Amino acid sequence: MTPEVPVPDLPDVNQPGALPPVPHDVAESADRPEPSARLELPETGDWMRVSPKYVLVEIVGTIVNAVVVCGGASLLWLLLDQTWALWVGIAVLVASIINLVFEPRRVRSIGYLLRGDDLLFRRGILFQRFVAVPYGRMQLIDITRGPIARWLGLADLKFVTAAATAGVSIPGLAEADAESLRDRLVELAESRRAGL
Template sequence: MSEPEDAPATTHVIDDGWRRVSPKYVVVEVVGSVVGVAIVGIVGGVLWSIFELWWIAAIAGGIILVSLISIAFEPRRVRSIAYRLREDDLLFRRGILYQRRVAVPYGRMQLVDITRGPVARWLGLADLKLVTAAAASGVAVPGLPLAEAEELRDRLVALAETRRAGL
């Protein structure tokens, strides 16, 4: 990633700014939303055809509308997800309306998790999750290309090892 030599690469980090997740991750989010919309539409349609209550249609319609609007903002939201490796900690940010920024020191990482959903697997993406002793840390970097995710995981584990602190 940053250093060709193995030994220094594990103990030293060159801060190369914010890195965004793969733009292809938009597809994962959109597919998820579309599936949700479809389910709401089918359930709402069935209920409405059975009971013929107008408010069922209204609620289902409202949910679908909101989902469609949020799908329109999806590319912008995915662009807002980024991480940055600094000398001793990892920064993570996401969100446009509700922004959240987290700094996790490498030494506090307890484990690094890679998960892949069906759509992400089809696109060659993976989600990387950092777990610290605090449940609230909740740093999950979604939509990384698999190679990058695995490289990042190994790197983070190595970094955590060299900067290991107690609990």
């Protein structure tokens, strides 16, 4: 006959105001650092920033998009008497103005970091995105230049990995920096693939 083990009284979760017990692994998570503290990765080194001139590229793109959409909405409203087009145009105009206000801060949030085995890329203010791309998985490294970026001496560095969904683009690099970074990444990718 086995001895009877006392069972502690647990609160009835069906009672109003009663909370369920906290699982052991969740209770331990209180000692973990905040997610934002982990994502800053202060121990990995200094983040490289994109050129400050890239703000102008983004501002011009936002203005052009706003003019095209608002112009089309205005034509629909004036010529075809479509009232909904007026509200769409106003909404796009307000969203574009808000976007223009936050554009400099958003550009400053873009950065990349070359680590021992991968390239780490980040962007975003409210919704931050961090992508780590292993050097050995890089398959294509491409430099693209739009008309405004070319006029400012800037370029975008795009690379595609074995998983096509993990492609990353680093915008707003000075042309010389983009070319040297491309050559460095090609060299690192070839050395990592040769070591596989």
